[in-house]
Amino acid sequence: MNPSKSINGDEADRPNLNNLNANSKEEKTPPIITTTNIDTTTTVTNRNKIAYGQYQIDIYFQALTAGKKPITTTDPNKLEQQAREAMSPQGFNYLFGGAGEQATMHANRLAFRQWKVIPRMLRDTLPRNLSVKLFGKTYDSPILMAPIGVQSAYHADAETGVAKACAALNVPFIYSTASKTETRPPTSSAPTLVPDSKPSRWFQLYWPVDDDITASLLSRARVAGCEVLVVTLDTFTMAWRPLDLDTGFLPFAVGEGNALGFSDSVFRQKFADKFGGEAAVEDNILAASRYWAGEVFSGHAHKWEDLATLRKLWGDRPIVLKGVLSVEDAVLAARSGVDGIIVSNHGGRQLDGAVPSLEMLPEIVDAVGDRLTVMFDSGIRTGVDVLKALALGAKAVLVGRPVIYGLGITGTEGAKHVLASLLADVDQSMGLLGAQTVAELNRSMLRKISYGGDVKTSL
Numbered sequence: 001m002n003p004s005k006s007i008n009g010d011e012a013d014r015p016n017l018n019n020l021n022a023n024s025k026e027e028k029t030p031p032i033i034t035t036t037n038i039d040t041t042t043t044v045t046n047r048n049k050i051a052y053g054q055y056q057i058d059i060y061f062q063a064l065t066a067g068k069k070p071i072t073t074t075d076p077n078k079l080e081q082q083a084r085e086a087m088s089p090q091g092f093n094y095l096f097g098g099a100g101e102q103a104t105m106h107a108n109r110l111a112f113r114q115w116k117v118i119p120r121m122l123r124d125t126l127p128r129n130l131s132v133k134l135f136g137k138t139y140d141s142p143i144l145m146a147p148i149g150v151q152s153a154y155h156a157d158a159e160t161g162v163a164k165a166c167a168a169l170n171v172p173f174i175y176s177t178a179s180k181t182e183t184r185p186p187t188s189s190a191p192t193l194v195p196d197s198k199p200s201r202w203f204q205l206y207w208p209v210d211d212d213i214t215a216s217l218l219s220r221a222r223v224a225g226c227e228v229l230v231v232t233l234d235t236f237t238m239a240w241r242p243l244d245l246d247t248g249f250l251p252f253a254v255g256e257g258n259a260l261g262f263s264d265s266v267f268r269q270k271f272a273d274k275f276g277g278e279a280a281v282e283d284n285i286l287a288a289s290r291y292w293a294g295e296v297f298s299g300h301a302h303k304w305e306d307l308a309t310l311r312k313l314w315g316d317r318p319i320v321l322k323g324v325l326s327v328e329d330a331v332l333a334a335r336s337g338v339d340g341i342i343v344s345n346h347g348g349r350q351l352d353g354a355v356p357s358l359e360m361l362p363e364i365v366d367a368v369g370d371r372l373t374v375m376f377d378s379g380i381r382t383g384v385d386v387l388k389a390l391a392l393g394a395k396a397v398l399v400g401r402p403v404i405y406g407l408g409i410t411g412t413e414g415a416k417h418v419l420a421s422l423l424a425d426v427d428q429s430m431g432l433l434g435a436q437t438v439a440e441l442n443r444s445m446l447r448k449i450s451y452g453g454d455v456k457t458s459l
């Protein structure tokens with residue numbers, strides 16, 4: 001069972017992301033997972049990439065030679081139930097739950113099941129190369145860790161645990177505005193985000209109303225070395241989520257997930273000016289929480305022309321818009337001068353009855369794929385899911401709930417195991433499909449088939 005059944009903890013207990021890589025050493029070559037390290041601890045080799053598919057062999061090896069079983073199930077359909085049993089009811093519901101009757105969540109999974117892969121035979125598939133190039137940089141795999149807030153609601157390891165899992169596997173970690181963890185570098189009194197990150201670190205923005213606060217957040221992210229700005233468009237207001245409503249669970253209202261705002265010097269000054277010159281956030285958490293929520297979840301959506309402000313503040317680093325579902329918005333994004341988009345319905349958490357992200361992906365790729373880097377989010381559960389999205393034109397995919405289920409079950413090690421398993425599944429399945437590189441994946445390897453047997457979903 002998760003020892004942390006409450007998300008409310010003392011500020012002193014916050015994990016320090018300055019220590020993210022405290023147990024790893026600088027090496028000349030990236031690591032691979034070996035059969036002696038079932039927990040995905042890395043070792044050095046003369047290879048220049050992680051051998052993701054090796055993790056499957058590791059699991060068998062540890063079971064056969066040491067009687068060790070995986071720390072979480074490798075079955076994506078059973079992972080959710082295992083997390084339900086390990087986590088607090090409120091934490092699990094907040095992670096699992098979707099908007100309304102969860103129709104969008106179910107539609108996301110059904111959309112994947114309606115695309116079938118067509119494997120090719122008698123092709124050389126070794127050595128496989130899962131690397132992709134995004135915004136001029138090469139990444140070891142097409143998987144990105146989706147930005148998920150309030151991870152302390154799921155396990156005490158919180159963002160630190162997931163960030164360590166990503167670091168061990170060379171998976172970019174997208175740091176959420178709603179993270180519980182905030183850090184202060186030892187040589188500076190100014191709060192910042194995830195400094196000295198390794199591997200790549202991106203920053204996800206819940207876009208404040210106040211440009212001064214926005215500027216401060218983005219400045220801190222730049223100083224921290226965040227390479228890409230991911231702007232979430234579909235969460236300017238809360239959604240109708242029955243699982244949270246029925247239990248009255250809203251962590252932001254009591255200060256959880258607000259660490260980034262509460263530590264921001266500009267926000268703190270504006271809060272003091274509003275509530276009295278000497279008012280401190282720590283003295284009135286509820287009022288500060290309302291003020292912060294009024295900035296990032298105000299109910300007022302920004303407009304397309306406001307993107308010019310973000311470009312000015314973020315400079316020449318890539319800007320990606322997350323939450324695009326229509327071809328029309330994708331075209332507007334291309335015209336606005338951003339660098340990429342993420343086709344996403346927020347994992348079904350925002351608008352019930354929305355179109356599945358995968359349904360819109362091919363149309364959006366056809367419309368703007370030659371002008372924007374198009375990525376995918378919402379519904380990924382298996383390695384074959386990843387391959388389907390890539391074959392339909394996505395340049396990379398974001399994975400969220402499964403990794404956080406692993407976190408909720410056994411903390412950092414659970415998150416690493418789930419992520420390593422997904423990467424191994426991608427590697428092995430790509431070989432079985434008949435592809436050696438991600439670039440070989442294309443729509444000729446897919447067939448859309450709709451029939452009654454596909455009503456089963458895996459959430």
